[in-house]
Amino acid sequence: MTITNALAGLAVENITVAMAFYERLFGRQPDARPMSEVAEWKFSTGGWVQVFTDADRAGSSLVTLIVSDINELVDDLAGKDIKPVAKRSGDFAKTAIYRDPDGNQLVFSQTLRNTY
Template identity: 40%
Template sequence: MTITRMLAQMTVSELDTAVEWYTTLFSRQPDARPMAGLVEWHLSDTFGVQVWTEPDRAGCSTMVLDESDLDALVEHLDRAGLEHNGPRDATSSRILQLLDPDWNRVVFTGAFST
């Protein structure tokens, strides 16, 4: 088996609200709308994020994204008005946790500040 692409899926209750939030987070509109109730952001050639409408399962998703500049991300989030509690140290990196409108967890990891 050779896996060549990965899409993290976040399950939401209301697509328009989620699209607005993730558009703000990623600073751009979705790259694809493959079918009703599904949007995608292609963050590179080999990975991305799907936001899928399924109200009965909404709020039970988590994704972890490695960010090259966590401090710049914090500045972006502050300017965009997305709530967070700031980065905190973990064992081998810093992490920054966000909750989308359905309380799905988006975790960014990054290097320790120098």
């Protein structure tokens, strides 16, 4: 089996509210709206984030997104009035943790060393 890509799903209660947050977070509108209750953002080096309506599971999702410069990301999001709930740093990575309006956890991580 060869896995060629990944799609991370985030369950939300209200797609309109969630889209406004994610458009601000990612700085652009979704790349796809395959259904009225789904919005998807594609990343240039692979992978997608899919935000979808599922009131029963809203707020229980987690996604980790790898960035090249965590400090730049934190500064950029602070300028959009999006603040981390926590920051962590270790020998291998630095992270900033955010929550969307439903409480889903968004972890942004910068790898400091190649661990693979």
